Amino acid sequence: MEFSFWEDQTWLQHRDALVIGGGIVGLSAACRLAELRPDWRIAVMERSAFGDGGTTRNAGFACFGSPAELLDDRAVLGDAAALALVERRLRGLRTLRSWLGDGAIGYESCGSHALYVPEGMAPVATDALADLNRWLEPVTGIARTFERVPAPATLREGAVVAADWSPLEGAVHTGALHRALLRRTAKAGVDVVRGVEIVAVKPGDPVELTVRRGRSGSEHRIAVPRCLVATNAFARELLPDLDAHPAENRVLVTEPHPTRPSTGTYHLEAGYVYARHLPDGRLLIGGGRHWQLDASGTADRLRSLLTDLWPDAGATAFEWTGTLGVGAVREPIVEAVGPGVLAAVRLGGMGVAIGAGLGREAADLLAKSR
Numbered sequence: 048m049e050f051s052f053w054e055d056q057t058w059l060q061h062r063d064a065l066v067i068g069g070g071i072v073g074l075s076a077a078c079r080l081a082e083l084r085p086d087w088r089i090a091v092m093e094r095s096a097f098g099d100g101g102t103t104r105n106a107g108f109a110c111f112g113s114p115a116e117l118l119d120d121r122a123v124l125g126d127a128a129a130l131a132l133v134e135r136r137l138r139g140l141r142t143l144r145s146w147l148g149d150g151a152i153g154y155e156s157c158g159s160h161a162l163y164v165p166e167g168m169a170p171v172a173t174d175a176l177a178d179l180n181r182w183l184e185p186v187t188g189i190a191r192t193f194e195r196v197p198a199p200a201t202l203r204e205g206a207v208v209a210a211d212w213s214p215l216e217g218a219v220h221t222g223a224l225h226r227a228l229l230r231r232t233a234k235a236g237v238d239v240v241r242g243v244e245i246v247a248v249k250p251g252d253p254v255e256l257t258v259r260r261g262r263s264g265s266e267h268r269i270a271v272p273r274c275l276v277a278t279n280a281f282a283r284e285l286l287p288d289l290d291a292h293p294a295e296n297r298v299l300v301t302e303p304h305p306t307r308p309s310t311g312t313y314h315l316e317a318g319y320v321y322a323r324h325l326p327d328g329r330l331l332i333g334g335g336r337h338w339q340l341d342a343s344g345t346a347d348r349l350r351s352l353l354t355d356l357w358p359d360a361g362a363t364a365f366e367w368t369g370t371l372g373v374g375a376v377r378e379p380i381v382e383a384v385g386p387g388v389l390a391a392v393r394l395g396g397m398g399v400a401i402g403a404g405l406g407r408e409a410a411d412l413l414a415k416s417r
Contacts, residue, residue, distance in 0.1 A: 250385025
C-alpha cells in the first residue's frame with residue numbers, strides 16, 4: 048500500500064530528528080531529546096504493533112549481573128571497563144525509576160538469588176565472591192553486594208547446591224513499563240508512528256531514509272537532518288557493519304497458583320537462564336540460548352528445569368520468544384556511524400537496566416549535532 052499525500056506530509060516529512068525503534072532506548076531518547084530541544088519536531092518510527100525485540104517481550108528483570116556474569120565481564124573487559132558497565136546499569140535503573148515512578152512500572156524491590164543446580168555450573172568460590180564485593184563496593188555503595196545464603200525455602204529441597212543473594216536487584220512489569228514510556232513520550236510532544244518500517248538508512252546531509260507501510264508496502268523516501276538507530280537486535284538490518292546480533296530467548300509463564308509467593312527473582316547458569324514469581328502465583332522461566340537448541344527443544348528443557356525447582360509449577364499458559372542484541376562484549380554501542388546517523392544498540396540482555404540511560408546518552412549526543 049502506498050502512502051497518501053496527507054500521511055507523508057503529516058507523519059513522515061518535516062522532522063528535525065527521527066528515532067528508529069520504539070523500545071526503551073528509542074522512547075527514552077526521544078523524551079530526553081524533547082527536553083533538550085523543545086523546538087525540534089521529533090518522531091519515533093516503530094514497525095510493529097508493540098515491538099519485535101526485547102522491550103515488550105523481556106522477562107522483567109531489573110538486574111545488573113549475577114556473580115558469574117560479572118566475573119566473565121571482568122575477564123573480558125578488564126576491571127575498570129567492567130565496573131563502569133555495572134555503574135551504567137545501576138544508573139540506568141535509577142533513571143528509569145525516577146522518570147516513570149515505581150508504581151507506573153510495577154517495580155518490586157525483591158532482591159535476587161543466583162542459584163546453582165547439581166548438574167549445572169559450579170558455584171562461584173567464596174573467595175571470588177568476596178573479591179567481587181570488594182570490587183563492586185565503589186559503585187553499589189554496600190560491602191556485601193552478594194552473599195552466600197541457604198537455598199530459598201520456596202524451592203524443592205535439594206534442587207540447588209548453593210545460592211548467592213543480592214538485595215539490590217528487582218523486577219518490573221514489562222507491559223506497564225512500556226505503557227508508561229509511551230505516555231511520557233506523548234506528554235513530551237513526540238509522535239510515535241507505528242506500522243512504518245525503515246528499510247534503509249543512508250548517512251549524509253540530509254540523511255536519506257527508505258520507508259514502507261508495513262512489511263510489504265511500496266517504498267517511499269524521506270529526508271531528515273539527523274536520526275538515531277535504536278533497534279538493538281535488529282540494528283544490522285540497517286547498519287550491517289555493527290557488532291550487534293540477534294539472539295533469541297524462550298520465555299514460559301505458568302497458570303496461576305493460589306498459594307505460591309508472588310515475588311522473587313532467580314538467575315541460573317551465569318544468567319543464561321532466569322526465573323521469577325509473578326502476581327497471582329504464576330512462575331516465569333526463560334533464556335536457554337546457550338543450549339543452542341530450537342525453540343521447542345529450549346522450551347522443553349526450560350520446563351523440565353522449572354518443575355525440578357518447583358514440582359508444583361503447573362501447566363504453561365504463555366510461551367514466546369524475545370530477541371536480545373548481543374555482540375563480542377556486553378558493552379553497549381553508542382556512537383556516530385556516519386554523517387547525521389547515531390546508533391544506540393547492543394544492550395546485551397540488560398535492556399531494562401541500561402536502556403533508559405543509553406537513550407539519555409544518545410539524546411545528549413544527538414542534541415549537539417548541527
